[in-house]
Amino acid sequence: MVDIAGARGTLTGLLGVWGLTRLVLLLLVFRVFVFPGADVTSDVSVIYRGWYEVLRHGTFPLDDVTWQYPPAAALAILSPAVLPFLGYTSAFFVLACLADLVVLALLCRTGPRPGRSLRGAWVWVAGLPLLGTTAYARYDVMVTAVAVAALLAGARHPRLMGALAGFAAMVKVWPVLLLLGAVRRRAWGAAAVTAAGVAALFALAMPGAFAFVTFQRDRGTEVESLGALVFHVARHFGWRGEVLLNYGSVEFLGPYVDVVSAAALALTGVAFGWLLLWRLRAVHRAPHTIADAVFTAVLMFTVTSRVISPQYLVWLLGLAAVCLCFRAGRMGVPALLLLAACFVTVLEFPLGFSHVVVSDGYGIGLLLLRNGLLVAATVTAARALWRSTVSAPASTPLPAQAARTRQTPVSS
Structure with missing residues (x-):
């Protein structure tokens, strides 16, 4: 039975903490109080606003190489137009906050059900503010809201899950991984039709x-x-490269950069191979398997990417929150590691980004810690997923073995 009084008390606590922390976030992005480090809100007021001016005239920003998003991302950039009584930047922050609230509402709606938990809602409420102003100064929280809705639809509504995943993938590519754990063709079909239609x-x-x-x-x-x-380490041993703003992000340019980039792509290929092998070998599936598989997949593709921007952790927080909505889920430890990585991330960006750019000891230390936590979360998540779906529990006989045991007479 569900403890109704306890659930209401927990929901009240969740809403109270959410309201307080989000008020602080809004005060920071509106610059009532100034968050230390680089001003990340300029991406909205300058870059997004510039794209908005181009997009509203019916074309994509073809002369801007920093536009690196699927076509439906235009909807997120144009979304402040629905609040014409606010300026572009203010409207964007308000919509980001509303998307955040949608995620909380979805998690709170599923949490009190049998076999579910409100732990996921707490992960979201506590984790997002750890990223600082980046949480509301990018459109990733909007995409994450759609992804969370798709995952929670899950096996009960495969067509809805597929349609939401297909749409989200047209806003930002990573939600295509939501289909990894889907076992019904209806989900894949709905995703393909939706994505093709939007495209x-x-x-x-x-x-x-x-x-x-x-x-x-x-x-x-x-x-x-x-x-x-x-x-970062090679610069201390005479490597003759440089750090420049390139394609919208701060990148290394110089000798052997192409080799490391190729190695990253190769690691991504290895990750894809492991996920394909898991898909073929998985035999034990539970209601939480889809969420666990998607969380693991996005972790793998994040750590092997040539780019790990702070906003990527918004996606991971949303997926981890869905995983922890299931009492039987196996992603508790990876979720805790992710929360720690979020805290270190805000220390690295924007607070310590100048140290990262010059590759000093403090900057390298922050990156080693943050990326190490993400790698640890990836390894533990992959291990938990494999053990819960591929490796049969030693103490539990397989159905065929149990049937033979019941049919075999006991000799005297």
């Missing part, structure tokens, strides 16, 4: 809908990525 609509309506593919291909090794640690 066709934008291709016909707005020139340059898929120019982002070329821009993404030409990216290098970003200074916060796992592979960048090679060059």
Whole structure:
């Protein structure tokens, strides 16, 4: 039975903590109080606003190589138009906060059900503010809201899950991984139809809908990525490269950068191979398996990426929160490691980013710790997923064995 009084008390606590922490976030992004370090809100007031001016005239920003998103990302950039009584930047922050609230509402709705838990809602409420102003100064929280809705639809509503995943993938590519754990063809079919429909609509309506593919291909090794640690250390031993703003992010340029970038792509291929093997070998599935698989997959593709931007952790927080909505889920330890990584991330960006750029001891230490926590979360998540779905519990006989045991007479 559900403890109704206890659940109401927990929900009240969740809403209270959410309201307090989000008030602080809004005061920071509106610059009532100034958050230390670089001003990350300028991405909205300058970059997003510039894209908005181009997009509202019916074309994509084809001359801007920093536009590296699928066509439906235009909807997120144009979304402040629904609040015409606010300026662009103010409207964007308000919508980001509303998307945050949608995620909380979805998690709170599922938490009190049998076999579910409100732990996931607490992960979201506590984790997002750890990223500081980055949480509301990027459109990733909007995409995460759609992804969370898709995952919670899960096996009960496969077509809805597929449609939401297909749409989200057209806003930012990573939600295509939501389909990894789907076992019903209806989910894949709905995703394909939705994604194809959205893509066709934008291709016909707005020139340059898929120019982002070329821009993404030409990216290098970003200074916060796992592979960048090679060059951070190498700079202390005479490596003659440099750090420059390139394709919208601060990247390493110079000797052997292409080798490390290629190695990162190879690691991504290895991760994909492991996930394919898991998909073929998995035999034990539970209601939480889809969420666990997606969380593990996004962790793998994040740590092997040439770019690990702070906002990527918004996605991971949303997925971890869904995993912890299931009492039987296996992602408790990876979720705790992720929360720690979020705290270190805000120390690294924006607070300590100047140290990262110059590759001093403090900056390298922060990156080693943050990326180490992400790697540890990835390894523990992959191990837990494999053990819960591929490796049969030793103490539990397989159904066929149990049937033979019941049919075999006991000799005297």
